[in-house]
Amino acid sequence: MPRFVTPLAVALVxxxxxxxxxxxxxxxxxxxxxxxxxxxxxxxxGHAAKPWSWADTVPVARIEVKRLGVSTIALAGSSGQALAFGAGHVEGSAEPGEPGVAVYSAHRDTHFRFLRDIKIGEEIDIVRRDGKTFRYRADAARVVRFDASGIDPGTESAELVLSTCWPFDALTPGPERYVLHATMIAAGK
Known part of the structure; x- marks a missing residue:
């Protein structure tokens, strides 16, 4: 009997x-x-809808990369709770299509896994909560420390930054971030 207990316990676990x-x-x-x-x-x-009754955030945008077949919902804020479910629109950053930099962050192994496949020149569509779509073209990518992003929020043009942890295949957190920059090429349709 005892020789069956260990395998049974291991199987149960x-x-x-x-x-x-x-x-x-x-x-x-x-x-x-x-x-x-x-x-x-x-x-x-035209009214913010919570995805479930106890949600502490609401969806604010859809990020799409047609060539890759990617579509992901972005949530208001970049708290850990928001990032557990999707990309987050970083507090204080611009709205898509507005002057300034709209910044979205997400985890490298889930919602922003596709960033590794984005090429410079790639088109990225952002659909805002009002239904307007803005098209951006990726024009730069770099790896920076989390506390030295180099993002200039005071710019007058409409820009986009998608940010995630680096390196893409790391198993542990680190101080580096992959920052993809894009500039708006077509406004709200």
Whole structure:
């Protein structure tokens, strides 16, 4: 009997861990469906819609890269809670299409995983919560320390920055950030 207890205990622990991982994945997939629905409702009604009743943020934009087939919802703010579910529009940065720099941040292994595949010259569309779409062209990328981004918020042109941790394949957090800069080439349709 004792020789069956250890394998049974190991199998039970494995089953619990597998179930926990499956639950987290299912929750992430459901969150994206709810975020997409809330953003569509926001655009249609003009009123911010929460993706779920206890959410502490609302969807404010959709970031799209057509060549890569990427579409991700951005949330208001860049708190850890917001970044757990999507990209975050950094507090105090410009709105897309407005003078200044609209800054969005997200995790390198989830919502901004696609940044590794963006090429200079790539077009990025930002759909705001009012339904207007602004097209940007990627014109520079660099790796910087988190506290030395070099982003100039006082610019008069409409610019975009997508930022994530660097390097892309790291397993632990570090002080470096990948910063993709883009300039607006087409305004709100």
């Amino acid at each position: 494995g089953l619990i861990l597998f179930g926990h991982g499956a639950f987290i994945h299912a929750k992430a997939v459901l969150a994206q469906v709810l975020l997409d629905r809330a953003f569509s409702q926001t655009v249609a009604t």
